[in-house]
Amino acid sequence: MSSYMDSRLAALSAYVPGEQPEPGRFIKLNTNEFPYPPAPNVAEATKDAVAKMNLYSDLNCKELKTNFTKVFGFDKGNVIFTNGSDEALYLCFLTFCGTKGAAFADLTYGFYSVYADLCGIKKNIIPLKDDFSIDPTDYYNCNETIFIANPNAPTGLKLADADVENILINNPNNIVVIDEAYADFSNETCAGLVDKYNNLIIVGTFSKSRGMA
Numbered sequence: 001m002s003s004y005m006d007s008r009l010a011a012l013s014a015y016v017p018g019e020q021p022e023p024g025r026f027i028k029l030n031t032n033e034f035p036y037p038p039a040p041n042v043a044e045a046t047k048d049a050v051a052k053m054n055l056y057s058d059l060n061c062k063e064l065k066t067n068f069t070k071v072f073g074f075d076k077g078n079v080i081f082t083n084g085s086d087e088a089l090y091l092c093f094l095t096f097c098g099t100k101g102a103a104f105a106d107l108t109y110g111f112y113s114v115y116a117d118l119c120g121i122k123k124n125i126i127p128l129k130d131d132f133s134i135d136p137t138d139y140y141n142c143n144e145t146i147f148i149a150n151p152n153a154p155t156g157l158k159l160a161d162a163d164v165e166n167i168l169i170n171n172p173n174n175i176v177v178i179d180e181a182y183a184d185f186s187n188e189t190c191a192g193l194v195d196k197y198n199n200l201i202i203v204g205t206f207s208k209s210r211g212m213a
Contacts, residue, residue, distance in 0.1 A: 008120065015114045032182070034211030042212075078194060085181055085205040089147070090115050092201060096145045096175045097121045103144040105134060107155065109179065112147050128155070136163040140170035149179040151186050164190045168197045177201045184209035 002010065021028060027035040038046070065076045082088040093102060093115040101122030104112045116123045126138050132155045139146050146167065151158040159167075168176050180202055183189045191202045207213040 009118070012114070012117050015110050031213075032208045033213055034209070036211070038211060072191075074191075074194070084207070085179070085203050086111060088203045089177070089179065090118075092145070092147070092175070092177050092203070093119050093121060096177075100174065101144040102147060103139065103142045104147040105149075105152065107132065107152075108147075109149050109153050109181075133157045134159055136167050139167045139176075142171055142174055145174055146171060146176045147179065148177070149181065150190070151182045153182060156182075156185075158186050158188070161188070161190045161193065165193060165197075168193065168200055171199065173199075175199050175201060177203060179203045181205045181208055 018031060020031075027033070037043070061081045064081060065079055068074070068079060069076050080088070082091065089111065097116070097119065098121070101124060102112065102116050103124040103126060106125045106127045113123065113125075115121075122144070124142065124144050129135050134148065134152065134157070136159060139148070148159065148164075148167075150164065164176075164178060176197075176199055178190055178200065180189055180191070181204065183204065185208075189202070190200075191204075194200055194202060
């Protein structure tokens, strides 16, 4: 089969996940799995969902959007749900990076580079500072779509909302994607900037802190 594969894809470097120890023996901090089972009401809701597995789910996620906006306060028109945040990130690379390229840190979530290569996108890889933090000014006036994990992984360091806002202000013609997979561990989110800047995309996840990997 490999002889039929597109030569560009055959040359890709695969994403390498962290060590995966035997389930049940360790708490896998490297994948931020929640060490406890789901809450009883979540388990009960899952049972109800299993009873409907013979039917396609609502492609517009109307009920989920309604409940999500009640909790988080966003307009339903500003929210989409994907098969994990990785799909949301892939869609951002596919949709917004074709002619511009992508800019992201040299030490960050490894899938950014994989998605760029998968989509044939030019990469602008920006080094972190000596203390492993992101210098916001390095992202001013970029000519690429910007991807920032905030807090960053694996460093755990976070940009302040004001720094994110300055990046947005200095990139009026570029999309800025803020990956907040770990935002709940910092008790802060810059999602409140969504209504102020139309070039901002916030990506979140139900895994990690919410325990729904």
